Amino acid sequence: MSEYQIGTNCIQAGYTPKNGEPRVIPIVQSTTFKYDTSEDMGQLFDLESSGYFYTRLQNPTNDYVAAKIAALEGGTAAMLTSSGQSASFYSVFNICSCGDHVVSSSAIYGGTYNLFAVTMKRMGISFTFVRPDASEEDLEAAFRPNTKAVFGETIANPSLAILDIERFASAAHRHGVPLIVDNTFATPINCRPFEWGADIVIHSTTKYMDGHATSVGGAIVDSGKFDWNAHADKFPGLTTPDDSYHGITYTEKFGQEGAYITKATAQIMRDLGSTPSPHNSFLLNLGLETLHVRIPRHCQNAQAAAEYLKEHKNVTWVNYCGLPGGKYYPLAQKYLPNGSCGVIAFGVKGGRAGAERFMKELKLAAIVTHVADARTCVLHPASATHRQMNDKELEAAGVRPDLIRLSVGLEDIRDILADLEQALSTL
Ligand SMILES: Cc1ncc(COP(=O)(O)O)c(C=O)c1O
Missing domain, CATH: 3.40.640.10 (Type I PLP-dependent aspartate aminotransferase-like (Major domain))
Incomplete structure (x- = not known):
C-alpha cells in the first residue's frame, strides 16, 4: 500500500x-x-x-x-x-x-x-x-x-x-x-x-x-x-x-x-x-480514516486562535509553532512545513491566578485532562499533568507556572474565538 x-x-x-x-x-x-x-x-x-x-x-x-x-x-x-x-x-x-x-x-x-x-x-x-x-x-x-x-x-x-x-x-x-x-x-x-x-x-x-x-x-x-x-x-x-x-x-x-x-x-x-x-x-x-482531513483543520483553527491571542491586551505571551518570531519557528518551518498541531501555550494577565480565572470563565472550551481531540479544551499543566515536577524540572521541561495549554478543536473558529474573547474580557 x-x-x-x-x-x-x-x-x-x-x-x-x-x-x-x-x-x-x-x-x-x-x-x-x-x-x-x-x-x-x-x-x-x-x-x-x-x-x-x-x-x-x-x-x-x-x-x-x-x-x-x-x-x-x-x-x-x-x-x-x-x-x-x-x-x-x-x-x-x-x-x-x-x-x-x-x-x-x-x-x-x-x-x-x-x-x-x-x-x-x-x-x-x-x-x-x-x-x-x-x-x-x-x-x-x-x-x-x-x-x-x-x-x-x-x-x-x-x-x-x-x-x-x-x-x-x-x-x-x-x-x-x-x-x-x-x-x-x-x-x-x-x-x-x-x-x-x-x-x-x-x-x-x-x-x-x-x-x-x-x-x-x-x-x-x-x-x-x-x-x-x-x-x-x-x-x-x-x-x-x-x-x-x-x-x-x-x-x-x-x-x-x-x-x-x-x-x-x-x-x-x-x-x-x-x-x-x-x-x-x-x-x-x-479516527485514522479521517486523520488527513482533521489535522489541517486543527492547524488552521489553531493558527487563527494563536494570531488572535497574540494581539490581545490581556494575553502576556503566546507560544505556537506557526507564529513567526517564536524560538522554535525555524525548526517548525523545517520539520513541519505544512502545519504543526492544534495546541497553543500562552499566559494571561494575573499569572497563575489569572490563568485559573480565565479557564473558569470559558464556556465552549472545557477543562479536561486531555489534548488533541475534536473538542476545544484547556489545561493548566503545572497543577495537573506536570504537578509532580518541582520548579526546576518545570523550567527544564519548558512549562511556565502560568502556562495555559489550549487544544484547539474542530468547531467553527468564530465560536472558539468568541469564547476566548468573553473569558479574556473578564480579566
Ligand atoms: C506526547 C505524549 N506522549 C505520551 C502520552 C501518554 O499517552 P497516554 O495518555 O495514551 O498513555 C501523552 C499523553 O498525554 C502525550 O501527550
Whole structure:
C-alpha cells in the first residue's frame, strides 16, 4: 500500500479484504483462537509459523490497525499498546535493562518524564535529560558507555519545543544507539521522523489519531533502518539467543526490519500484557480514516486562535509553532512545513491566578485532562499533568507556572474565538 499518498493510506492501508470478506476492519473480539492439533499450536509458540493464539500477544484487529500506522509513518513493523505510556515504556525497555542509560530531551510529556525519572529509575535504568536546544557539547556530554537510546518528542507537550530530529539522530548514531521519537502531536500527516533519521517512532494514539477522545491507546513503529548487529554488544536482547523463546535470536530470525517489534511483542507484551482491546483498535481505526482531513483543520483553527491571542491586551505571551518570531519557528518551518498541531501555550494577565480565572470563565472550551481531540479544551499543566515536577524540572521541561495549554478543536473558529474573547474580557 505504500505506493499510495498518505491520505489514501489513512483510509486503505493495513487491511485488504479478500473476496466476500468484511469491507471494514472486523472487530475480532476473541481472546483465543482454535487449532486442530497441539502440534499446530506448538509451531506458533515457537514462532515457527505465524498465526494467532492468544490476544494478549496478537489479535487480527490490532494488527490491521498497527499495519496502517506502520504505513503512515513509513516503517517496516508496528505494534499497538493499550496506552501511550506503555508505548513509551516498551519502546525503551525493549532495548534497555537494569544498568543501562538513556539520553532524553527534557521537553517531554510529564507522564513520560515521571515514567523515566522515577519508575524506570527504580528498575535500574537511568536517564540524563538534556534541553532540546542543548549545545553540541552538552548533548555529547550526556552520553555514557552504557547509553542505549536517545528519546525526544517531535513537538513537546506542552512546551511546544520542536526536536531537532536530524541533530539528535546524528548524536545517537555517533554513539551507536537509536533515536526514539514520540510523534504524538505532529502525527505522520505533518512530520514523518524516519525521513529525518529517527529509528523508532511512538504515539499516544489517544490524541489526534483517535481524535474523538474515545480510546486510550499507543503505538510503536520501527523504521527497520537501525543496524542492531553493527552494535551487537549494546543490544544482546536482540542479537543473542532468547532463552524464553527456545534460543531464538531475533535479528537472525526476523532481520533488521522485524527484530525489534517481534521481540517487543513476543517477549515484552507476552510478559507485561499492555494489550489494547480489539474494540478500541476498531475505534482508533475510525479516527485514522479521517486523520488527513482533521489535522489541517486543527492547524488552521489553531493558527487563527494563536494570531488572535497574540494581539490581545490581556494575553502576556503566546507560544505556537506557526507564529513567526517564536524560538522554535525555524525548526517548525523545517520539520513541519505544512502545519504543526492544534495546541497553543500562552499566559494571561494575573499569572497563575489569572490563568485559573480565565479557564473558569470559558464556556465552549472545557477543562479536561486531555489534548488533541475534536473538542476545544484547556489545561493548566503545572497543577495537573506536570504537578509532580518541582520548579526546576518545570523550567527544564519548558512549562511556565502560568502556562495555559489550549487544544484547539474542530468547531467553527468564530465560536472558539468568541469564547476566548468573553473569558479574556473578564480579566
Ligand atoms: C506526547 C505524549 N506522549 C505520551 C502520552 C501518554 O499517552 P497516554 O495518555 O495514551 O498513555 C501523552 C499523553 O498525554 C502525550 O501527550
